[in-house]
Amino acid sequence: MITGELKSKVDRLWTTFWNNGISNPLSVIEQISYLLFIKRLDDLELAKESKAQQLGRPMEQPVFSADSQPCRWSQFKHLDDAEAMLRTVRDQAFPFIKTLGGEVADSPYARHMQDAVFLIGSPALLASVVAQIDQIPMEDRDTKGDLYEYMLSKLSTAGTNGQFRTPRHIIKMMVELLAPGPHDIICDPACGTGGFLVAAAEYLRGLKDSQGNQVLNAAGNRAHFNQGMFHGFDFDATMLRIGSMNLMLHGIEQPKIEARDSLSEDHAGVEEAFTVVLANPPFKGSVEKSTIAKDLAKVIKTTKTELLFMALFLRLLKKGGRAAVIVPDGVLFGSSKAHKELRRMLIEEHKLDGVISMPSGVFKPYAGVSTAILAFTKIGVSQDGTDTVWFYDMAADGFSLDDKRQPVEENDIPDLLKRWKARDPKQDTDRTGKAFWVPKAEITANAYDLSINRYKEIEYEEVEYDPPKVILQKLRALEGEIRQDLDELERMLG
Incomplete structure (x- = not known):
């Protein structure tokens, strides 16, 4: 979490955009992302140049050619002429990151950048933003990640179309529930800004073996972490760009963030591909029946997104794969045929590991919807199915359950x-x-029925009252005192 001076610098950067007519939070984050990406390329190039110089060898696979040197952050940030800086960034550096050659062009971020638009048209605005970003320490991966998370927290457009930005502490809790390992293949099919994937990456970075060594340092683990472990789907181009940038700023070199409408027939080809699914899919509304992937329609006959996503999770998981996903409470007790069939499938054909009921204020200020976490395992041939289900009644998450969401002591996590x-x-x-x-x-x-109130037993405390005659005597005594006070008041008034 960023605090103090660093937080103030980000707030000032945000205000600079706002005062210059770029007030849409998504647009602000996009424009900052582009500049951060340009800076990151140059930082990587500077590190490679320094290493090559120390070893006395030519630099391998330089990103910047002799002609593209003006595109480097370390070059144009020193330009005194603001108009020259704008021309350089807008007409050279920005097109450069959209048309990078070699391996970088194959990265998901470069693909998502094809439709990107550079909105900064004021030389003074660009000069101010470049100077401010240059003053923010970006060498540390945690600082970069926290900075980006703080910017994402400013998204005031969250909560539309049933999409809510999942609180970071809830994401971290869900990752710890599943405890992914270094060989897992992790997917969020409604990834948005990539919060679940980032949290999984941070969890794995802290994982150590019995000897106290980092698990990722074992042979092959680091390569898998950087290239094949993290997968995300989304159909919003802006979210694809922001999500890719978020993961790259958290040190994941090649996240597989794909433009994919997860429920549609057009993207029905992915199945049994992942060992871990973490997600908070859209809750709200229905989808057009004719667009739903046929294999999902066969599993469950519904147009409700929350039920279709549950069927999708089962399709995406390998046998033995595990999932922790957020669902609206209606999924737990809905009486429609589709609701009952989905719950039957989870319990009879797979292994429902746990149901965690969350307080209704978790998603405030965006919504007060009541939600739960379902943790389940897709059953393989040699695995046992559901025998018993673990329930947990989470009443507090460490924050107030009103719109302010201030830190509080009560925390069940x-x-x-x-x-x-x-x-x-x-x-x-x-x-x-x-x-x-x-x-x-x-x-x-x-x-x-999976609602916790169906099975939880409420303990009622016995309350002893005085006998009726004693209560009447107390009432008469109280009435006498009131009459005396009224008489005294009347005497005072003359």
């Missing part, structure tokens, strides 16, 4: 993660507590 890692059907049998197990047979008997 540490307890949740501790109990999840140590869960045992022989433990957590008390249904009045936060965590408890429910046998499959009981869930089946309740039409596969």
Whole structure:
């Protein structure tokens, strides 16, 4: 998390765009992303040049040719003429990053940049922004990532079409629930800005073996991490650019962020490709029946996006693959045939590991919708299916549940993660507590209802009242006191 001076610098940068007529948060983030990408290319080139100089060897695979040297951040940032800087960035550097040759051109970010537009038309604005970005320390990966997360938090357009930016601490919690390993292939089929993929990457960077060594340093793990581990789908071109940039700023060299409408027949070819799925798909509305992928329509007959995405997750997972996904509460208890069939499928044909009920304020200020996390495993031939399901009643997430979402002491997440890692059907049998197990047979008997209130037992405290005659005596005494006060008030008034 960025604080203090660095936060103030980002706020000033944001205000500079706002005061110069670029006020759409997505547009601001896009324009900053382009400049950060230009700067990042130059930083990488400077590092390669320094290494080559130290080794006394020619530099391998330079990004900038002799003709493209003016496109480098370290070159144009020193231009005193603001109009010359604008011409250089707009007419040379920006087209350069859209038409890069070699390996960079094959990167998802370069592909998504093909339709990008450079909106900064004021020389003074560009000179100010370049100077401000140059003063922000970007060498540290964590700083770059936190800076980008802070900018993304300013997205005021979130919450449209059922799309809510998932709070970072909820994303981190879900990643820890699944605990991905160095050989996993991770996908978010509604990736937006790439928050789940970034959190998974940060989790893996902190993973150590029994000897205390970083797991990613083992043979082959780093290459898989940079090239084949992270996959995301989205159909919004702006989100594709921002998501790719977000992952690259977090040190993932080649994230596979694809332009794909995950539910449509046009993109129905991906199946059994991933070992981990993390997602918070759009909840709201329905899709046109004729556009739904036929294999999804065969699995579940519905046009509701939240149910179709659940069928999609099962299609995308390899056998034995695991998922942790956010769903609206309606998925847990909806009475339609499609709702019941989806829950039946999760329990009878796969392994539903857990249902975590979250407080309704988690997505404020965007929405007060009640949600839950479903954790499940796609069953392989030799694996057991659902026997019992673990439920957790999360009442607090460390932040107030109003629109302000200020930090508070109440936080169930540490307890949740501790109990999840140590869960045992022989433990957590008390249904009045936060965590408890429910046998499959009981869930089946309740039409596969997965709402926690169906199974949680509420303890009512016995309250003892005085006998009626005693209460009447107290009321008469109180009435007498009131009459005396009224008489005294009347005497005072004369």
